[in-house]
Structures are given as C-alpha cells and as structure tokens.
Amino acid sequence: MSSQAGSARARAFFGAPERWLPWALVVLALTYPFWFDVPPFSYVTLDVLGLKQDVIISMGVYVMLALGLNIVVGFAGLLDLGYVAFFALGAYTVGWFASDKFSGVSWHFASTAVEGAAGIHLNLWIVMLLLAAVIAAIAGVIIGWPTLRLRGDYLAIVTLGFGEIIPDVFRNADKLPVPTGVQWTPPFLDFSNLNLTNGVRGIRQLDRPGFGEHLDAWTAGRLPERFGPTDLEPWYFTIVVFVAVAIFVIRRLEHSKMGRAWVAVREDEVAASAMGVPLMRTKLWAYGIGAVFGGVVGAYYGSFIGSVFPTSFFFNISIIVLCMVIVGGMGNVYGVILGAVVLQYLNVAGLDKIGRAFNQAFGTNETVFAQYKFLIFGALLVTMMLLRPEGIIPSARRKAEFHEAEEEGAPPAGDLADAHREGS
C-alpha cells in the first residue's frame, strides 16, 4: 500500500515515465562514452558491471536484431525461428563487397580501403545500408513467398529449417558441387571453382566504415576517415544512431495502415482477408522489413568483427533473439529493447561477472555460470513463461491475448478460423 502511495507521489513529481524515460535513455546513450571510464563512475560501469564499450556495442547489435524480429513475431504474429539467416547474409554481404575476397578484380568506390587493393571495395555505408538491406529483403521474400502460406507451428518448423540451411550453405559454398556427368556449365562462370565464402576458413579483413579524409579533416577527427579497431567510439555512436532510427521507423510502422493490418492478420486471418487485407503481401512486408533489420545489423557486425565465419551464425542466435523478444515483451518496442539489453548483457559479461563475484565471495573456483549459460537462459525463459508470459514490458494488446482466459465474457478459445474452414 505504502509503496503504491510512494510511486504515486513519485509519478506526480516526475511526471509519467513514458514522457521522460525515452529522453533520459537518449541522454544516457549519447553521453555514456564520455563518463563510463572516469572514476568514480567506472567503479560501477567497469569494475562491477563490466560494461566495456565492446559489450555495449554487442548489446546494441542484439537490440537491432530483436527489434527486427519483433516486427515479424510481435507485430505480424509469424513465428520465425530462422532469423539468424538474415544476420549472416548481411555479414557476408560485407565480405563480398568490401574485402579482398574477390582478389581477381580491383573495384573501388568511395572506399576506405587502400588505393589499388585487390577485391571489391565499395563504400561501407552503401554496403550496410543499401546492399545488405536489399539482399536481405530479397532473401526474405524468396524464403517468405513459399513459407508464409503456412500457419503457426508449420511456419516455425520451415523457418527453423532455413535457419539451419543458410550457415551450411555458407560453409559449403567455397566449392559448389557439380553433379558428375554434367558437362555444361554457364560460360561466364567457372562453377566448379567458384568460391563464394571460403568455407570454414571464412572471409577475413573486411573493410571498416569511415567518412573520408575531407570530413575527417573538417570535423577534426570527430567523423574519422576510417573507423579504428581499437577506438570504439565511432562504432558505438553508429549503433546508437542505428537503434534510434530503427525505433523511429518502427514506431511509425506500428501506427501505419500496415501496422494495423499486421494486428488484424495476427488476430484473425479470415476476418482480415474479408476486410480486404491482402494476407500474403502483408505478411511478406513484415518478413521483409524484419529481414532488412537483420541484414543491416549483420553487415555492421561483420565489419565490426572484421571477419565472417559460418560458425558465427549458429541456430542458437535465432533462439536467443527470440528469447529477447519474448522476455522483453512481444510487440512492445521498449520491452523488446530491454529484453535484448538484459539478455545480451548476461550473455557477454553479466554471467561472467556473477560467476566471479560468486567465486570471490565463497572462495570457490566454479565455472558453471559461463558453462551453463544456455541452461540458465532456458530456466529464465521457463520462469518468465510461468510468471509473466506477456514479458517484462508487454504491449497492451499482447497482454490481453495472454490473459484472455481470465477475463469474463472472453471469446471462445477455439480457433474460429478452423471451424470456419471446415464449415460448408
């Protein structure tokens, strides 16, 4: 009771948290690099929490992934278990268009690479924001076109299959198998020697983004000619800008006609199509936009890491991102961000820190925390499902869906669509 009164008083003093919280987070995000390593703040940020800049950047990458998957799963209600495919595709796009992978040619376009270096070197902003987006969108449509006719579990299984296939393709696309007995190959491609991905060896030394020497000189290095491997500040601000733009775009989408159509399709496909919502097109848009998010941030991630390997894109990434969406609160942008921040923090730093604190406190030498990462995540997810299935910060609509059975006068739980299909 008293805490309720207290929170009411706090509310009256600070205003509604929806108002100021986003701005507080913006300020936090924009100033973080300037105080996180300065004592006394660094005691909390670095010594206790271990929030180094690369940790924050990887959290940002997963925030982007979770936001993209949220469009597919949270908005349109399509359970996609193969989201990692688009992430991988984005990273490989950088490998193809901004590295010395294709050393037979030397094509440069506004690139940060050394003049005259072998390989295709396009400007990394173009690769990230345009090529990776377009390639991921095309892949999304190709995958989505046949599969989005399926519903629920069937869609989940098929997307799961695609998520498994894509890393395998990257692993094996260093030498495309030509069936024995096939004599003819296209004249312009030497198929049996076409090496797209270097297989398990991966593609190394990807270009890094940059703003060119003029902007560098003009802004006194604020917009550096080329992002460095050790100075992470430009990388940090890039991902912050990506996330900010993503939030803006998603908020607009959510309240657009398309956003309303997604809700309609999620709630009742039969009714949506009777209202004139084109089902396939609506679902493909969700799937394609989700894919674009995955592709863009995949390209960023590939360039940041500096190399791409097929082993970096295992199925478990799809599941972790899905966990972020579910734990945070499906359909709610801020919930999803919170889910991604918390889970990715635990993933890359938090569990480690907790383990060390545990060992220090009890004088033990346990390594369970890092080793049993997935067990801990699984337990967290199960607990979440039992206690708060709608997520930490749910969207109002999604919350209603999960608590329908408890409401009075709720619609029957059975699938009306199925009954309708069987009816004459």
Next chain:
Amino acid sequence: MSSENGAALLEVDDIHVYYGTIHALKGISLTVREGEIVTLIGANGAGKSTTLRSINGLHHPRSGTIRFRGEDITNRPAHEVVRMGISQSPEGRHVFPRMSVLENLEMGAYQREKGTPEYKEDLERVYTLFPRLRERASQKAGTLSGGEQQMLAMGRALMARPRLLLLDEPSMGLAPIFVERIFEIVVEINRQGTPVLLVEQNALMALEVASRGYVLETGTVALADDAAALRRNEQVRKAYLGED
C-alpha cells in the same frame, strides 16, 4: 416487386468448387439484382458458406464464372473483390477481439481513405443503425455479447461502403430478440440502397425479408423462386420451416 426489374449485379454461373477431392459445389448458379435481398437457405453442409467464400475470393472455383457488375471476378483475390465493392460479414462473426469497436469499424474501411467526409458519413450511418456500437466504441470487441458482435461484424462490413453486402448466418447463436432486431436492420440496410445476399439457416426469417431465394441441397440449387412462392412451397415448408 419493383426490384425484380433491377439490373443484374452479381451473376454466378455454374461454379464447381472442390475442397481437395471433395466436390463441395456441383454447379451453382444464382443472380443478385440491384436493390434486392436474396437469400440462400439449406441444411448444414449444403454449400451455402462455400458459395459465399467463392464469391468474395476466399476460395476459387475450379470451373464456372462469377461476374460482378459485368466484370469477371472468378479468380480475383479477396482484397480485390473487397475493393470492387463486395463486402462480407463472415460466419461466426470474426470480430477482432482485442481491437476496440471503433478500431474494428476502421478495419472495415481498410481499403478506403480514412478521415474523408464519406468515411465519417459511413461511420455515422453505422452508429445510427447500431446505436449500441456508439455506446461501446472504445470497448474491446471480444467483451461484447454475441448479438453485439454480430452488429459489429455487419457494421464493419458496411464501412467498406459495399455495392453488395454478403451476410453469412447473421442469426447464428443469437437470442430470439436479437435475431428479430438483426433482420430488421438487414431490411433497413437494403432500404437504404445496398443489395444483400443473405445466407441463413433460419429459413423462416430469411424468406420473410428476402425478395427471392435459392434452396441449396448437397452442392446444387434444388429450388429457386420468389421468396413468397418458396414460403408456400410444400417441400420447403416440410424441410426448412419445420411443418409437417
């Protein structure tokens, strides 16, 4: 009946529809003219809803043609059919349970520009036909009673400003008082100028409000006549009106 002179609006010609290998419609033909209420009656599984689903593009016939205002719409996808002016209140109502009543009505106008004078006029018209919907505009549709949900489904269909309104079993599962109210509204909608194709199991009520009727039996048209004649027909009385 003056409506009998109206121009043919919808012409269904000998359509055959299959669900997998099941031959659900074996050559259905029917016509709806401007200004009419036409009813499809028949037992469960006779093919009434399948006929509606074929007309609005949710299920395409394997052969035969469907023409609307002279245009062939046999294989048009559902969203194009809606845009051409055929709007449906589906069987089992299918309101969007987690959307508010107003949001449901807005979904009905999905293909149209929102906020235009016509749009506001239509919303006003729906609220006048169904004053209950105005009272409950901000309430979640899933919390409405069955009769109110039916009203919402019909209002939502009207928001598309249809040239032809398809109603699939509007009286299903409703209390008798609501059934009468719903049929009064169907007549009112028609009086305001919208032709209605009405699928009903409640043959008695349907034939009272309709100008013509088709009796479907196992995927074929068994009888087609004026509603008044069908009401007098011995066979119909025995089979559908519950008289011996």
